[in-house]
């Protein structure tokens with residue numbers, strides 16, 4: 001049995017999304033989403049508001065976060081070319097979900113997870129300053145305070161890209177990434193990241209579950225990838241992601257479920273100006289991560 005009622009990956013202005021939480025929630029509900037997870041980068045600051053918006057719109061809310069980690073496996077050239085990707089991303093994104101947590105309610109184990117997470121989020125600001133310094137040496141001075149002011153929660157590269165467009169250095173955000181601030185480019189500075197294992201341990205301790213986000217970006221063959229996830233006790237893989245082809249979704253789902261892993265589904269919605277839409281991605285209910293099915 002298939003459903004399109006889940007969307008377990010989305011961003012708001014609490015990280016690098018374009019819309020406030022309330023608007024993201026309305027768009028989700030408007031597209032028929034019934035179980036929604038907000039997964040801003042390295043921050044939980046949107047959870048309370050999101051759970052209220054979900055309530056108003058009759059959706060189940062799953063508190064989530066997308067944790068930026070160091071890669072747990074090097075990319076392989078053959079896999080990258082098979083998936084038509086020039087290079088692998090410099091980090092792995094781990095989605096963490098806390099289906100039993102009620103946002104706003106005191107929960108010591110989740111509180112200690114958030115304490116663990118906080119420096120990762122704070123690490124984003126020094127990194128942004130470093131990237132602005134790089135751009136200045138490249139002849140593109142950007143007002144760093146202005147970039148920081150664009151973010152309500154964690155600041156990210158899309159905020160910088162928007163400032164670069166405004167300053168007239170690039171035509172659009174995509175060009176900013178492709179020419180200057182994308183992984184490995186001259187204006188790019190990596191930020192301090194936990195290992196995948198450290199992140200999994202922190203999430204597990206707080207009663208949460210994990211899913212590896214958008215594996216298409218990492219250049220690891222499916223069979224090997226699922227082995228790595230199993231070795232790290234990751235619960236699921238985001239087989240159904242906006243940027244995955246049907247074929248790749250199916251390959252991941254088949255391998256994951258045959259190895260006892262579940263799958264998750266996520267639009268990775270950042271905003272309508274990116275031509276993105278929440279929800280609308282069918283997922284096989286049997287394969288969906290169990291803890292969230294019953295949330």
Ligand SMILES: [Zn+2]
Nearest residue numbers: 066093213214
């Ligand atoms: Zn991501």
Ligand SMILES: [Zn+2]
Nearest residue numbers: 009011066268
């Ligand atoms: Zn994301």
